[in-house]
Amino acid sequence: MVGVPRPCGRPIGGVLLNQLARRLLASLPAYRVIALAFTVLAVAGAVAILVQAELLARALADGVLSRSGAEALAGTLALLAGVFAVRAGLSWAQQALAQRAAASIKASLRRRLLRRTQELGPGWLTGQHSGALTTTLGRGLDALEPYFTGYFPQLFVAAVVPLAVLVRLAVADLASAVIVLVTLPLIPIFGILVGLSTKRATERQWRSLERLGGHFLDLVAGLPTLRAFGRARAQAVAVRRTADEHRVATMGTLRIAFLSALVLELVATLSVALVAVPVGLRTLDGGMDLETALLVLLLAPEAYLPLRALGSQFHASTEGLAVASRAFAVLDEPDAHGAADSGRPERAVVARAHEAGAPCVVRFEGVSVRYPRRDEPALDDLSLTVAPGERVALVGPSGAGKSTLLNVLLGLVVADAGRVTLTKADGAELDLDTVDVQELRRQLAWVPQRPHLFARTVAENIRLGRPDAGDDDVVRAARLAHADEFVTDLPRGYDTPLGERGAGLSAGQRQRIALARAFLRDAPLLLLDEPTAGLDAGSEAAVVDATSRLMAGRTVLVVAHRPAMVADADRVVRLEHGRIVGGSDRTALGVG
């Protein structure tokens, strides 16, 4: 974390902020300013507490002894009201500041997370539970709020207020101050001791709790299957039994977990009793005046309150810390194998215009790709040359390396060995090892198996191919892709906004939008990943027709499962286990 200001809350930070929390705070923009503001607010709050107790004790002592009436105490009472108002104002300022800080840190973490997911790239993302990531980025980060509005400002209060109260108590009555001084540390000490001794037991129990909790969702999700085999009613008993086991196990955990609450509460209240009773006896002896006695009684609980509050705020903020740790895990993710520099943030590359032109040559020379945690290489010393304007169909069983081959050309996967070059029509050679990936991608258009459509208008979705394209160009591309015929039937034609992930369109229609993108891009190299996969035969015909039109006059690599895609190719290359094992030559070019 070079260049990020380190948290300066050292005095409290040592014990109460773990590594995770420090890192979280380090992502807070303007951390120093906010920490300073919380310190000032905590000091002001402590002064207000002392003054309030002072004034209240004076008024009440007078009420007991001299009975001079409210009028005589008007000044004191007015001041007291003022102090209450000041405390309310300080509380408002603290909360407002904390909530603003929370909003900022959420935005900043979100920004970094998103950047990191794009750096890690599509290869990494497909391995993730994308629903969980979306949740983390959205509502998940909201769980940080209790941390910033509760625990974090309370840290400053807990550092300042007990100290201030102790000093004032020592001035008023040393004996009481000593009692508080001795008992006060018991709160964190007991908290830690109880926590440590129960940690292992609770952790073990939480795991079994999670399993029991997940059981219900599993049964609910499988209900259609249970009904199909007449087991649904029999499982109703299991639902109730599991819910009951869940309760018993949870209560077992809580009985231990709440022990710390019991100890903290007892220490705090018994200490007040320990202070109040001797003070009362000394007042009886005449050894202490009533005003001082009341002041001590009012101040003593204030010494314990911030520490107890800190404890409960901490529990409320643990979910936020869990989210933070998930977020940091993503940020710390090592550069995945599949992560070429797709959209690296430092390089502000704006999508420039495509590069139209004559078809180009693609050459793979001894290329190998090995994914982590896989025994077999995805591509194994593969050599292949695609001539200008040649259409090559890649066939073979799933997992043979067909998609990996395309992903290497797309710059989504980096080859471990070998050389991949792309020779433009003007003779310029782009070596994938050295070329800027954006420069490379300007040479190609891509139609994946399941193209992603964005929650924007149809026209904007097509314009992904060429952001500066005019309306006429968009419509022309859509016509070529057989998309125009259904787009014009949509309620607002090309301006119809699509739902999330293209909701509202069929798989075949989505595929035709993706083809329109490729038409609009008009790039010399075309990469297709079985564009008819998962389509019913009716839509397949339209997609096949549009695809063969798109392939004309370009260098094409198409992953093909279906005969229709193979039929249009000049050459068929068969892959198995990452190697070329054969294929039919329709041109003179050799197979590597």
Next chain:
Amino acid sequence: MANRSARTRYGPIRRMLGMLRAHLGRLVLAVSASVVTELAALALMGTAAWLLARAAQQPPLAALSLAIVGVRAFATARGVFRYGERLAGHDAALRALATLRGRVYDALVPLAPSGLPAYRSADLLSRMVSDVEAVQDLVVRVLVPVSTAVVVAGVAVGFTALVLPPAAVVLAIGLALAGVVVPLLMVSAARRTARRLAPARAELAERHTDLLHGSADLAAFGATEQALTDAERAGERLARLERGTALTTALGGAGSMLVQGATTVAVTVLALDAGSLAGVMVPVLALVALISFEPVLPLVPAVQRLLESRASMRRVLAVLDARPPVAEPASPLPAPGRDVTVELRSVSVRYPEASRDAVDGVDLRLTPGRRVAVVGTSGSGKSTLLACLMRFIEPSAGTVLLNGHDVRDYDGDDVRAVITGVTQDAHLFHTTIRENLRLARPDASDDDLLGALELARLRDWVSSLPAGLDTEVGEGGGQVSGGQRQRLALARALLADPPVVLLDEPTEGLDPQTADELVADLLATTRGRSTVLVTHRLFGLDGVDEVVVLHAGRVVQRGTHADLVAVAGPYQDLWWASHPAPASK
């Protein structure tokens, strides 16, 4: 279908509370413990104040002894009862959760899968399960604190009324302001805020989806940077709105503190001026007023939480109120034997709120051993047809006959004992292979299981696993491949050994080669058995007795594969589209 009261603002909360009545005893216990805890705090400070004030009047020591005992007792009670309250509250909440889970499950049994939209999306389903869990919050964070605040405030006002009635009026007003008016104001402010934030949140969520699901598309077209910039802009817009609303939402706590201070000062003034009041009671009244606000201050977050969980409760109640799509007969016919003939007579099915029939006038006859394939594009009504056969859904017109009797006269489970198989999205449970298979026949021996696995061509694979039949398949079968998942579902259906086997898109999500192998196996193992195969892939259909082509719910063609492929029509179009004639090139 939602009950009328579920639509009003507090209706769902009221009904959910009604459901908690079964646990009233435990709830009362939890609330009592919580009340005692708070009253002990109140009494501790009140007694201590009295002790000091009385001591200042220099009475004999004996006059103070009771107060001294009281101070110590209240101090201990507070700690002990706090512990009890926490445990009792959570216990009541978990019992309520268990009850609700049971009721929701019972309600879901007749609804799955046709009667509930949630069964069309895994996300909706898991949201519903967490909705059920919201009831825990209702007890621990709402019900107990609110009841406690009401009781403690009542006791404080009552005590004050006994000592100095005018002060009680002031205290009552103050507590009502802090406990009722401030929370309501905050809630309405929060609702306004949420309305303002909602569009910004929705926009941000869309940008996130684009980046997370479309990252490859964006990268390939060089648009990642632009999409990131858009997302950051949306995020900054949300943060700006949130920072703007912080100034208002922070007012809640401050407002309550202000009321607390004003009330304390006012009660003190009244006590100081009350000539008849014994001096020792002045600090007591002031401190009781001050401390009685403690349980009232947390009401702002409690009410907030209550309203947030209202949407959850509404969704849970909608499930409990949903009407099952199929009514079971009061006195069902005896279960059919193994010789089964099923007949659909011009059956139509229309889903509620749909504009056209999902299945429209379909006839179908399945005599023992007859094998039928139903083909058609997605949305043509294939799966609805199967749901109808399995009695998951009621035809809106026409009849389904089982051995000549209207299927409505049979118990649904008896129907599914003879007509079942691999349903759409067949679920693998998070348990072992053995348990997943035995679902279909709980008394099956290991030999039976291995026999079924053999037929599904999984026996060698299972034998090669270190744990064999005891291998865990993971959540949703995530530890096994897609092909193995489908084959396990097939083995389960074969183990059930129904006279009529239904196979709904058994190759969904498999690569073509695996899919074709599986279909070949399916047709081989079900030979001689009544079978309905639903598919959109035209492969191996020359092995079935009849092919039915569905389009928009209607039968547009039917006959053998050889007949259909020979004549011009939808089937031939579908066939040529996926099997181009070599000569055409």
